[in-house]
Amino acid sequence: MLNSLSLSAFRAVARLRFGSGEIVLAPSRANPRLSLISRHLDQRLPLPALNTPFSTERTVSVEPDDIEYKPLQRTPPPNLKNTAAPTSNHNEPREKMSTQEHHSTLLIPGPIEFDDAVLHSMSHYAESHVGPAFVKTFGECLTLLRSLFQTTSPASQPFLIAGSGTLGWDLVSANLIEREEEALVLHTGYFGDSFADCLETYGAKVTQLKAPVGEQPSLGQIEKALAAKSYKLLTVTHVDTSTGVLADIKSIAALARRVSPDTLVVVDGVCSVGAEELAFDAWDLDVVLTASQKAIGCPPGLSIVMASGPGDQAGGPSSHHDGHPITRGHDAAGYPAGARQEGRCVCRGLT
CATH class of the missing domain: 3.40.640.10 (Type I PLP-dependent aspartate aminotransferase-like (Major domain))
Structure with a gap:
């Protein structure tokens, strides 16, 4: 995080040599302002480097990466030689009538819920x-x-x-x-x-x-x-x-x-x-x-x-x-x- 020490270190190494002369960068009026800003930044551990250098997400604490991984169990794909549409018994409970994975039902004009035969x-x-x-x-x-x-x-x-x-x-x-x-x-x-x-x-x-x-x-x-x-x-x-x-x-x-x-x-x-x-x-x-x-x-x-x-x-x-x-x-x-x-x-x- 930005602080007065890091700004001082930056100022110390910001000297450029050009030819035989030495060029020293002039003091910047931004230093005091940045020091004030640094007091208000989150002091928790920073996030790993992001591709967005100015992202405010850097101030969010990192959650522990120890979540148990439970891969979704998928059924084997249907036999591609069998191109007939799957049949269903309309007397069965609704949860047994469809071969689709469980999902939230779409209740919008479109896209709509698909019949199994269409997906097949x-x-x-x-x-x-x-x-x-x-x-x-x-x-x-x-x-x-x-x-x-x-x-x-x-x-x-x-x-x-x-x-x-x-x-x-x-x-x-x-x-x-x-x-x-x-x-x-x-x-x-x-x-x-x-x-x-x-x-x-x-x-x-x-x-x-x-x-x-x-x-x-x-x-x-x-x-x-x-x-x-x-x-x-x-x-x-x-x-x-x-x-x-x-x-x-x-x-x-x-x-x-x-x-x-x-x-x-x-x-x-x-x-x-x-x-x-x-x-x-x-x-x-x-x-x-x-x-x-x-x-x-x-x-x-x-x-x-x-x-x-x-x-x-x-x-x-x-x-x-x-x-x-x-x-x-x-x-x-x-x-x-x-x-x-x-x-x-x-x-x-x-x-």
């Missing part, structure tokens, strides 16, 4: 992303996503892209709107506001239609806004977890088609797809984006997008990634990184 699918051995087995899995995912979004239209196109749920904002902003084009964002909470920020980052002119916290813009307000000017996009968050507002997507989409039929209707369904009703074809939606880690019930890592014919064709040369060779002909090479094991999780989660 992640233990699959590595395989080629262009091999027949993965091609089959990827195709099954696309088919199941069509069922999830309730679309049978050949023009509708699902996309599975490695990334977070908010990557969907970038995909929409980069592909569906150009600089200086107009976007109307229905603001029902934090995520609507963030979607607007993303659109503005790409150069769009954003108008936010806001409502009091816990409410959503009325259909009359939306109609008035759509009639006031021409918008390329109308975006709405289906469920905004910051406020708990559930937007009436069916009515909003019908209104947009009546008042401004050329406006693309984009739905942020990260927290709703798989939990709330959403009929892609019946409600005439253009783009719905979601993610794997919420109601779909899989680990984080996939941005999932369903695009209609007009929504799919609106992309320009600023495309984030041309996924059409992958999704339209999923037997082509070049699948997105990170989608292999996640694809198996999506298949398991959707079934």
Whole structure:
């Protein structure tokens, strides 16, 4: 610790020789101040050297390092040849129904608790992303996503892209709107506001239609806004977890088609797809984006997008990634990184 003795020792050795002359460092006015500071420092044993030289943690006493080590006993890994999902008897007590380690239960919108079958699918051995087995899995995912979004239209196109749920904002902003084009964002909470920020980052002119916290813009307000000017996009968050507002997507989409039929209707369904009703074809939606880690019930890592014919064709040369060779002909090479094991999780989660 700093004290008057250590400062005196430092002053004694702080003499530098340069050539034939001797240079003596001038007395520093900091010495008295440091001496005063040293009186207030903790006099207990210092911690071992840290990588953070000015850390206040140095003044904390060291606890004895004699804690008994009890390594966690883990069960042997399952036989990788057995890829069938584990079965459970629902009549058994809850603690016997799951093969997962004991852990605190997650009670948040996402990530969520995983089914054993989903976790089991992640233990699959590595395989080629262009091999027949993965091609089959990827195709099954696309088919199941069509069922999830309730679309049978050949023009509708699902996309599975490695990334977070908010990557969907970038995909929409980069592909569906150009600089200086107009976007109307229905603001029902934090995520609507963030979607607007993303659109503005790409150069769009954003108008936010806001409502009091816990409410959503009325259909009359939306109609008035759509009639006031021409918008390329109308975006709405289906469920905004910051406020708990559930937007009436069916009515909003019908209104947009009546008042401004050329406006693309984009739905942020990260927290709703798989939990709330959403009929892609019946409600005439253009783009719905979601993610794997919420109601779909899989680990984080996939941005999932369903695009209609007009929504799919609106992309320009600023495309984030041309996924059409992958999704339209999923037997082509070049699948997105990170989608292999996640694809198996999506298949398991959707079934």
